[in-house]
Amino acid sequence: MIRPLREADKAEWLSLAEGYKAFYNTPLPAGKYDVAWSRLLAGDGVHGLGAEFEGRLVGIAHYLFHTSPWAVRVCYLEDLFVSPPARGKGAARELIHAVGGAAKAAGATRCYWSTHEDNAEARRLYDQVARHAGFIRYDYALRNSGEPDRPPPPGRVSDSCLGDSMTEARTTLPAQFMVIARTLAAEDPGVSIGADGKKGFGASALKVGGKIFAMVSSDGAFVVKLPKGRVDELEAAGQGRRFDPGHGRLMKEWLALDPGSSQDRLALAREALRFVGGAR
Known part of the structure; x- marks a missing residue:
């Protein structure tokens, strides 16, 4: 069953959110998870859905809406994660369709997401439910000083x-x-x-x-x-x-x-x- 996240889900949501961030090697301090959870429950610019199976939360999807010069409203599926033991049962597919349904209901003209190019297991599903448009994403790192970030020297790991996760994905x-x-x-x-x-x-x-x-x-x-x-x-x-x-x-x-x-x-x-x- 796919449904909105609710207050009682926090412990199971946290386990899934930490699993998602660990997959991309981008763990966060506990306080940031608390802030994200509060914003998701409040619908503060971001929205969350959960996949429930046998009374437990086994998957999550976070999404948001934004505008662009060419469309009044676009939907971005920010995070999608299903616990490893629950995979292969259709939870990820249903979460994607649920986000797509929310996008249609909100009048969005496009719904999109990104993943790591080596995430083969997920991409097998994505190829079935969506179209890979061939775009490549770059992330420009922002500094508190306001100075533009310089790229690292060639060949240097930094x-x-x-x-x-999105820089690694490229x-x-x-x-x-x-x-x-x-x-x-x-x-x-x-x-x-x-x-x-x-x-x-x-x-x-x-x-x-x-x-x-x-x-x-x-x-x-x-x-x-x-x-x-x-x-x-x-x-x-x-x-x-x-x-x-x-x-x-x-x-x-x-x-x-x-x-x-x-x-x-x-x-x-x-x-x-x-x-x-x-x-x-």
């Missing part, structure tokens, strides 16, 4: 290129890799990403001291550089395979994780960073 790398990149860059200022105009091997890789220690291969595999013995151990455990850069010659110190690997990718990236950057 908060301005990794800090929020990268060419998987979301999880970008979260790892941001985390390691915050922990070690020597970490950078990319290879300044280089194409092919290592073009979008994590580096330390100019040396690659982790990357995403052309087929989407998470690849790390580790001691040969450690690669042997992980391969024997069925967690991955030696990396083949494409010429049929396996690299002894490079492991490509299997998609179903149980290994913690951030922990492996830290291990690779220590291995490659240990001589600094």
Whole structure:
């Protein structure tokens, strides 16, 4: 059942909202969730719907209306999240249709939303209920000083290129890799990403001291550089395979994780960073 959010939903809404923000690595202080909740209940420029299943709130949708030079009213679906155990039961589809219905009732001429380009599970649904118009979004960071934000130096991992979900959504790398990149860059200022105009091997890789220690291969595999013995151990455990850069010659110190690997990718990236950057 899809219905408006109500006061009694706060605890379950908070769990879902935190799950949504964690997915995009944009957690908020508790006070900001309280403010958002109050605004949603009051309809203070934003609106919220919930998907209820067997007496529990299992999904949420937040939306708002705005104007434009070309339309008096447009509807933007800001947030959509369904708890993992409840997925595949139609909640997300029904939430989208409910927001669309609210948009029609309000006289909006368009209803749209955005998602991460690597959010394949969600995009399979979106392709069924809507049309991808091909637009690319950029976010201009606003500073309290009023000064325009300068882009980071080429190849450098920084908060301005990794800090929020919509900026991450415009990268060419998987979301999880970008979260790892941001985390390691915050922990070690020597970490950078990319290879300044280089194409092919290592073009979008994590580096330390100019040396690659982790990357995403052309087929989407998470690849790390580790001691040969450690690669042997992980391969024997069925967690991955030696990396083949494409010429049929396996690299002894490079492991490509299997998609179903149980290994913690951030922990492996830290291990690779220590291995490659240990001589600094």
